Structures are given as C-alpha cells and as structure tokens.
Amino acid sequence: MSLVVPEVQKIGDPWSKVASFITLGVMCMMLQQCQAFSGVIVICLFLGLCEGLFITIMAPIAFELVGPMEASQAIGYLLGLMAIPMLAGPPIAGLLHDHFGNYQLAFYFAGVPPIIGGLILACVPFIHQCQLKKKRLDSGKDKMLGSEMVPNGELLPGSPATEGATV
Secondary structure, eight states: OTTTOGGGGOTTOOHHHHHHHHHHHHHHHHGGGOOSHHHHHHHHHHHHHHHHHHHHHHHHHHHHHHOTTTHHHHHHHHHHHHHHHHHHHHHHHHHHHHHHSSSHHHHHHHHHHHHHHHHHHHHHHHHHHHHHHHHHHHHHHHHHHHHHTSOTTOOOTTOHHHHHOOO
16 A cells, blocks of 8 residues: 555554545445445455554554553553454344344444544644644743843853853
8 A cells, every 4th residue: 555655654644544444434334235245345355454554553553652661561452442342243233133123223333433533533633733833832932931031241151152251
C-alpha cells in the first residue's frame, strides 16, 4: 500500500488509519448486501486489509503511549479488551436474529463502532495542531516575560558584550 500512497510510509500519518477504520465499518455493513459469492470474497479481502492495518498500528501506538518497557503489557491489555466484543458479538447477533428474524441489524451494529472510531481518529491531528499552537504561544509569552524582567541598559551574564569588557 505504501507503493500506491507515499504518505502511508509514515507511522504518524493518521489518514490511512482513518480510511481503514471507516472502510472496515462500511464493509461490515455491506457484507449482508452481497448476492453472489464473488462479492463476499471482495468484501472479505477489504476487511482483511483494513484489519491488518489496524493490527499493525497497535504496537507503535503502545510504544508511544507507555514506552518500550511497558509496551508488551499494553498490547496484551488491548488484545484482552478486544476479546470482549468478539465474544459478546455472536450471542448478541443471535438474539437480534431471534427477535427480528434476520441478521441485518447485527451487521449494521457491527459496522458502526469502526466508523465512529475513524471519525474520532480524524479529529486527533486537528487537536494536536491546536495544542502545538497553544504551546508555541505559551513559550513565546515566557520569552517575552523574561526579557521584560531585565532593566534597560543592563546585559545578562555570558552576553558577548559583557565578556569582552573589563570592569
């Protein structure tokens, strides 16, 4: 995929992950619409590609959030949390089938969380940019406050003008 889209080579690029999550959700919803087996194969190929991209981002995110010493534990917890909906999904889908007589609602419910996750992930770069702007503004204020505390005419120690002068 990085040969097709050059931006995918960067780990920090969130847009490929956003596209992956949204595609994963849409493909889950579209699986029930297949009339032929070839359609199921195409959708399953897209599901596998999107799931593979999702699994490959877990380790870099864990390393970034908790560091290399705790990353294996974080990945384990994440996989354990992912097991809960995997175990609860089929019985819930069965209950929906018993109540409504088909699995359509179960497929729609299965597609909604990845789409919501992708939309939330799409907001992360904008929030990060706002935080960086705020940090830059705050650091600029600190520099301005530091220069106001020096009286006019005095130079700070270590300044090139004071080192050459002898008192």
